[in-house]
Amino acid sequence: MKRAVFAGRDEDQFIEVEQMLSRKNVSVESAGTGKDLLSLLSNSPENGGIDLVVMDEKLPDTTARVLVESVTVQSPFTHCVVAGTMDKKEFHDAYEGYGVLMQLPPRPSEKDALALETHLDQLAGLSC
Numbered sequence: 001m002k003r004a005v006f007a008g009r010d011e012d013q014f015i016e017v018e019q020m021l022s023r024k025n026v027s028v029e030s031a032g033t034g035k036d037l038l039s040l041l042s043n044s045p046e047n048g049g050i051d052l053v054v055m056d057e058k059l060p061d062t063t064a065r066v067l068v069e070s071v072t073v074q075s076p077f078t079h080c081v082v083a084g085t086m087d088k089k090e091f092h093d094a095y096e097g098y099g100v101l102m103q104l105p106p107r108p109s110e111k112d113a114l115a116l117e118t119h120l121d122q123l124a125g126l127s128c
Helices: 015-023 034-042 064-074 088-095 110-126
Strands: 002-007 026-031 052-056 079-083 102-104
Touching: 002 015, 002 034, 015 026, 015 110, 026 034, 034 052, 034 064, 052 064, 064 079, 064 088, 079 110, 102 110
Parallel strands: 002 026, 002 052, 052 079, 079 102
Antiparallel strands: none
16 A cells, blocks of 8 residues: 655645545555654655655744655655745755655645646556
């Protein structure tokens, strides 16, 4: 089974994305801080690792930019999505080279969840 983790201050922040992932049989966990997320990653077995992390731009103990770098180093095959308010250029400049899948608004709607689903389906189509 695929695994996803939401890292954010508000448990209901990603409800639309959670519903979309559950339809795809993806197990979802939550982490309230960057430290909690990195702990989940380090305690995940290689074959049952975390496939997707959706994180808030600002967490109580870190920023998404710092967290994306840590996730990329610790688990290079984990896809990252950042929820925030940066404009396109600012987002591109901050995350270029880190393979961030996309940016979502702080409270993703059903439409945003469907856009993420499209990206994930395209990635799944690339694997053999």
